[in-house]
Structures are given as structure tokens and as C-alpha cells.
Amino acid sequence: MPPARPLSLVTGASAGIGAAFARALAARGHDLVLTARRRERLDALAAELQQQYGCTATVLAADLADPAAPSALCAELDRRGLAVDWLINNAGYGVPGSFTANDWRTHADSLQVLLTAPVELAWRLLPGMRERGYGRIVNVASLAGHVPGTAGHTLYAPAKAFLIKFSQGLTLESREHGVHVCALCPGFTYSEFHDVTGTRALMNKLPGFMWQSANAVVSEGIAAVERGAAVHVTGRVNRTIKRVFKLMPDRLAFRLSARQGRRYRQAD
Template structure:
């Protein structure tokens, strides 16, 4: 029988690659998915050589509504059982809501909300039948704070993942399945290069940043404890606590003032469709 595999989305870089490395170091077989097949294959070769685990690569774009079904069916076709799901794939869309065409937002919602939700729906029945499973939904500290202008749907999508994970955890705990929403703050990765905010964030204090590896280790520790929501790092937990104490109006005013340090809020018109 094939060993159970962990499915990691957005595995080609950043937190996703760190999840893959940590799982491989723990001896877990893997299914890696992302758009860049060459990056996936390079990581897979590294993990096979370093840890002797089976690593399968399935390249796809989660912006395609057919991708979640394709992923699950391809894993089943290869005879792979998924006992761990890491919904990590994600990115940010710069600018204000009306500065981008609807197609851009539709792709974002598909990747950030619909795809992880569908993957949970498709893979949970098997986990329940086996009486064991783990799901990590990579959310963000942004989902727990007031949302600044710019990147309009980002914090909203992360807040959705947090609430979704809470309900999912309560529904599935009696079936031996643990669910955790991981909420990192600023993490060293390609995230800000891809969304065009690198110049904004590069001057931010180093104490606000974490490496991806300790963020991932916190996620596994949280799963083992049964934590449903885990904010990574003491600094980020302090930030969350600070904003929780503020009146809503003051918190929103403060995040509006500081949001310009890390959010691109270009309000130029959307390009023609």
C-alpha cells in the first residue's frame, strides 16, 4: 500500500517550500503542486535525495476552476492517499479595488478562497473514513487586523480562511482530524516581489520579519496541541493583542496611517478589458 501523502499547494517557494522540507524531514511522502513545474521538480529532487521520501509533482494553476478536481483525481489515479493538506498557495493584488479589472479579482478569489475550500471538501471524506487527517490553511495576521486601503481582497480572504478553519475544526475534531489556520506576519519569501511591494517593505524593521522555517515549525506544534488559530511569532502575537485592545475607530485610523508602509494603494483606473 502506498504511504499516505501530504498535499502542499504553492510548494515551489517560500512558506510552501518550507512546509515541504519540514514534512520530508519528518519522513512524510509528498504531493507538491504549483504553476512552475521546473521549480517543483528541483525541490522534489532535493527532498528525495536528502530524506528518501516519495515526492510526486502535479503542476497546475489554482486560478483554473477545474484545478482542485484535477489535483484530487490525479492523486487518486496515481494511487496516492492524502492524509495531510496544506493550503498555502497565495499572492496579493496591488492597488485599490476599482483599479483592477474584475477578471483579476475573480482569479484571486478562486486561488485564495474557492480552491482551498474545494480541496478540503474533496479530501475530508477520505480523512474521515480513515479516522485521521490534518489540514493547515495558511491565513495571515492580516486576517485578524483591520484592513488598510490597497490589496483590497487580501485581508478579507485571510479572514475567511480563519473563520472557515474554526468551523471545520469543530466539525471534524470528533473524526480524528485536526485543522489549523496559520497566521504569519511578514515572512521572508517571494511574496512581495510577486505583488510589487518589495520597495515598500524592504525598509521595514527586521524585527517584524520571520524566516519561513520557524513559521512552519510553529504550525506543526500548533497542530499537535490542537490549536485552531496560530499567529506566528511573539511580535505578531503582540501586534494582534494590541489591536484587539483598541476601539474599532482608532484601530482603523491607525492601520490606515501605517498601511501605506506595506500596501500599494494605487487608485489609477483599471486597464481596458
């Protein structure tokens, strides 16, 4: 049985899908720990949620590109006596341009945020969930993890594919302990993601039916992890795209993905 007021840790909570998760979970009666780099945004969101829903919203600003951040974050949770019931591994971003167009530090930081931080947070928080017999982990992956890789944003899709496999493995290890793990795989979502990567003008060329709101993505994600789905692709359009690519011969799928990628990737 879940606690009367579950505590949810949301990474990348300052905007987009992370902020939408925070709002949706507060509306469900959760208390929150919000983390991201931009403390002023977190403070504003925490005040909004506390006033609207009467929850407790704790702000712990952190940069998950720092390898020490996950352990420091969990140490602070322990110091405050906060036991996390829901972990929303949402923090992430893409690095535009080709692989060699960026320096190694840029790639290393992105891999730390996309891969190492979510895995470490799960490793540190999962034992407590199992001991209490209840927990939920949502690893925000992407439709990109289900289709062939493209030129540009070279590490993003591989990182998301890793999160999908990681979530499947954790599901098999954890479900008998009352812990559900889900890789949530949205497609194009209205958020700051493409503004940060400088590809907004290119993305605006996509037809409207390709896009989902962050609230819609989050609604599907919460329902999926609650029912025990190890992987969930959001939206009928995205699920259709996944099925089509799965049915194609590998060579054809690769060629199609490469052609589409050239239309919507930023040149060096």
C-alpha cells in the same frame, strides 16, 4: 494513529512557505505531492527531497486560478491511488493597488486561489481523512485576517479572515474524527511574496524584528496543528500586535491600521 509514512499535499510548493513546509514534512518522514504553476521548480524540489530524505515526492503542476484545477488534482490523486493525510493550503498572492485599479478577471483569479481552491480541496479530501480516522489541514491565513482592512491589496485580508473562520468551523466538525484543522497566521515572512506584488522596496523599510523566516513559520504551524490549535498566529511580535488591536476601540484600531497601511501599500 498516523500512518507510517503520511502523505502530504502542499499547494504553492515552489517557493517560500510552501517549499519550507515540503522540506519540514519530508524531514518528518512524509511522502509528498507538490503542486504549483512552476513545474521546473517543483521538479527540482522533488529531486532534492527524494535524495536528502528518501521520500516519494510526486509533482502535479496546476494553476489553482483555474476553477477546474482542484477537482482535476483530486481526480489524479485517486487515479494514482494516493490518499492525502496532510493538506497544506498555502497557495496565495496579493493584488497590489486599489480595488478598482484592477480588472475583474484579476480579482476573480485571486479569489479562486485564496478562497475557492482551499475550500474545495478540503471538501474533497476531508471525507477520506475522517474515514481513516486521521488527518491534518493547515490553511495558511495571515495576521492581516485579524486586523482592520486597509486600502490596497483590498481582497487579501478579507480572504484570510474567511480562512480563519472556516478553519474554526472545520475544527469543531472534524476533531472527533481524528482530523485537526489549523489557520496558520504569519505576519511578514521572508519569501517571494512582496517581489511578486512589486512591493519589496516598501517592505524593506520595515524593521528586522517584524520579519520571520519561512522555516520558523512552518515549525510553529506544524506544532500548532499537531496540538489541535484551530488558529495560530506566529511569532511573539505578531501575537502582540493581534492582542493590541483586539483591545483597542474599533474606531482607533481602524484609524491606526489605515495610517500604517498607507506607509507600506503600493499606490495605483
